[in-house]
Amino acid sequence: MKPFTRPLALAVIGALCAWALVRWVWTPYRCQREIATLGNSTKLADETAVDSRAAPLAQKNLRRARELEKRCGTCLALYPIIAANEQILGRDDDAIATLRRAMTIARRPELHLAIGVIHMRRGHMDEAMNEFVIGGRFNPRIVDRLDMPELECQLDARLAVERVSAK
Secondary structure: OHHHHHHHHHHHHHHHHHHHHHHHHHHHHHHHHHHHHHHHHHHHHHHOOOHHHHHHHHHHHHHHHHHHHHHHOOOOOHHHHHHHHHHHOOOHHHHHHHHHHHHOOOOOHHHHHHHHHHHHHHOOHHHHHHHHHHHHHHOOOHHHHHOOHHHHHHHHHHHHHHHHHHO
């Protein structure tokens, strides 16, 4: 029996290595490729000037994204794409819910920025500013991406007040 022990151990180690390669290398790589393709399709839908052409493309993107979410649910890059397609369809509340779901995976300032932009577009400036402040706590320069100097001044003032009150 002893001569079979070494080949069996090598076979088990080989199988575990193959499983690890698929689990931690191939699957994330495939997810990133599919998410990038979906992102390009979302960009196309967003740039489509005719709503009658953008909506079906956004719906198709959402169907693909829901399928991807089953396999690649921990890939944070998927959720802003889902939210963008929901926004194209006019579902701002769903987009915010999607971004909040992404925050259960990782709290990123970009997610707060995206939620703030949705609130700002809807005219809810207090909610938008609250999201920008939360994102600014993580990264004070996150609002620079908006290219809105007056908003940056307001955010800097609120963050300064928070720093003073925290002391």
